[in-house]
Amino acid sequence: MDRLKLSYEHVSEYVTVVTLAGELDVYEAPALRQLLVDLLNHARWFLVLDMSAVDYMDSTGNGVVVGGLKRVRAHDGMMALVVPHERILKIYRITGLSKVFPIFDTVDRAVEFLGRELGAHG
Template identity: 40%
Template sequence: MELKVSTRSHAGHALVAITGEIDLYTAPHLQSEFTRLLQEGPSRVVIDMSAVDFCDSTGMNVLLSALKRMKEQGGALDVAAPRPAVRKILQVTGLDSVFTVHDEVPQEFLITEGS
């Protein structure tokens, strides 16, 4: 399955919306998007995972790497709206205590066109 990543930045914040499956084959695409985004230096990133059907350990490692780099830059990286299968992976691996996990995308990240 194809992985789609779209990023919207506003006022030092970024919302990364991911659609599809994050696995060994698609993780490099996500990694390169995070690398590009982190060069812009946002203070906070929220990853909208509401359209992610599957995420394996490779995908979790990409998310952890991005979190580590954000913290090194003094920023924060949160996970929002994970589907039950992804939430279960976060819980089983203990990563739900490493990431700040929101049930839905925080209101301040719902950037409307023209704002």
């Protein structure tokens, strides 16, 4: 039984929103890793990870998110996170990753940010 539900939507020619719901842990993290690799293999290098419905995340799940950022950066892409709830946001603050990832409270704001970044670089 999957405890993590993943879906994605191409919201523009360049930006893809990946929605995560449930638990992002050592058991479920490989599914996210595979989805990110698949998206990158299809030149989807500007990603929003919507973590609004993530109930729990362990270090393995966090590692997959960081690994995804490294992969998109290798293609001059960007990744923004949507983390509106304190229980997950706290992980990013404690680890210092809130300085590495652009973090937003809504998907719309994250998509707008990536759109502006694309415009600035394109």
